[in-house]
Amino acid sequence: MDQIDFEAEGLLEGLDEPAREARLQLLSELADAGVSLEELRRAVTENRLALLPVERVLGGEGRYTAAEVAERSGLELEFLRRQWRAQGLAVPADEARAFNERDLEAAQRVAALRAGGLPEEGILEVSRVLGMTMSQLAAATRGLVADAFVRPGGDEYEIAGRLRQAGEVFAPMLGDALSYLFDVHLREQIRHDAVAAPEAARGPVGGQPATVAFADLVGFTRLGEMLEPEELGRVTGRLAELAADVVEPPVRLVKLLGDAAMLVGQESAPVLEAAIALVEAAEREGESYPLLRAGVAAGSAIPRGGDWYGRPVNLASRITSIARPGSVLTDENVREALEEDYAWSFAGSKKLKGVGEVRLFRCRRAAIADA
Numbered sequence: 001m002d003q004i005d006f007e008a009e010g011l012l013e014g015l016d017e018p019a020r021e022a023r024l025q026l027l028s029e030l031a032d033a034g035v036s037l038e039e040l041r042r043a044v045t046e047n048r049l050a051l052l053p054v055e056r057v058l059g060g061e062g063r064y065t066a067a068e069v070a071e072r073s074g075l076e077l078e079f080l081r082r083q084w085r086a087q088g089l090a091v092p093a094d095e096a097r098a099f100n101e102r103d104l105e106a107a108q109r110v111a112a113l114r115a116g117g118l119p120e121e122g123i124l125e126v127s128r129v130l131g132m133t134m135s136q137l138a139a140a141t142r143g144l145v146a147d148a149f150v151r152p153g154g155d156e157y158e159i160a161g162r163l164r165q166a167g168e169v170f171a172p173m174l175g176d177a178l179s180y181l182f183d184v185h186l187r188e189q190i191r192h193d194a195v196a197a198p199e200a201a202r203g204p205v206g207g208q209p210a211t212v213a214f215a216d217l218v219g220f221t222r223l224g225e226m227l228e229p230e231e232l233g234r235v236t237g238r239l240a241e242l243a244a245d246v247v248e249p250p251v252r253l254v255k256l257l258g259d260a261a262m263l264v265g266q267e268s269a270p271v272l273e274a275a276i277a278l279v280e281a282a283e284r285e286g287e288s289y290p291l292l293r294a295g296v297a298a299g300s301a302i303p304r305g306g307d308w309y310g311r312p313v314n315l316a317s318r319i320t321s322i323a324r325p326g327s328v329l330t331d332e333n334v335r336e337a338l339e340e341d342y343a344w345s346f347a348g349s350k351k352l353k354g355v356g357e358v359r360l361f362r363c364r365r366a367a368i369a370d371a
Helices: 018-030 037-045 049-057 065-073 077-086 103-116 120-149 156-201 220-226 229-245 270-283 311-322 330-339 365-369
Strands: 208-217 252-258 260-265 292-304 307-310 326-333 342-352 356-366
Touching: 018 037, 018 049, 018 156, 018 342, 037 049, 037 356, 049 156, 065 077, 065 103, 077 120, 103 120, 120 156, 208 220, 208 229, 208 270, 208 307, 208 311, 220 229, 220 365, 229 252, 229 260, 252 307, 270 292, 270 326, 270 330, 270 356, 292 311, 292 330, 307 311, 311 326, 311 356, 311 365, 326 330, 330 356
Parallel strands: 292 326
Antiparallel strands: 208 260, 208 292, 252 260, 292 307, 326 356, 342 356
């Protein structure tokens, strides 16, 4: 291609000599790799020139409009837009050539799933879960890569090279890790479903037997006013670590809500044990870490989109909000199922918002109660 006069194009303005040489080298390599002048100009204007190499590793420059992706994949354009929105992705203007071969391949996979008999709403539901999960993972990975590879004082060319290298090395590894974890988690859930199927079949119509636990950090709102954001992030990050340490199949860590963790299982015993272990783990952190409190309830609930809905979910959340710091509070269903295994004390009948009046019980390990 013809040599571009980057200075005449205004792409070197305002730079001192070292920065100018670094940008000139980066611009030349990108142009030789096929990046258009228009894209280079836009990247400079948006102050993301150093990101172009890793962007190309992760997808490259767009070739297709949304309508062209729809036509080539066999999907209706409106459904394709719904799919992108469900995944949390921006839907560009109709005339924008914002999509590349990987975008087209992704759309073709969705078309194959639909042709194979999966319902559209189900595909969109899974896409929403996947989009939220991948957005969180991308944010965490971006921070890790930036901390490890972007060193203070580096010029544009050096930063671009480090980020490109990180993308080339870690993106394939992360893809393999995601595939592995998905397979393992799906296998474990299918195995447990097979064991629990007879019991579930006897459960109430429209739902499944479920025990739900919430555990939240005591005084988190006040803590947020006292701590710097970075320190607050360490507190919530430690909660995620503690929850991951105590939860194992058949209990599932459904989600983390900043200051709270939600656990679900079809049997009460392992869920209650995990809730107690989580409260105890926070207490072992010492005075520098806030106490946890937990609420546990059992009943019929509905799994949907990776989450759970129904009375025990609402009840466990409400119970948690009135539990004492460092304690585990349950409904009567959990207490009746495990009366012989733990030490119980009646905590009174409480009228809970959106639930009604409920008899509640504090639960402790029997050995601790006897001490």
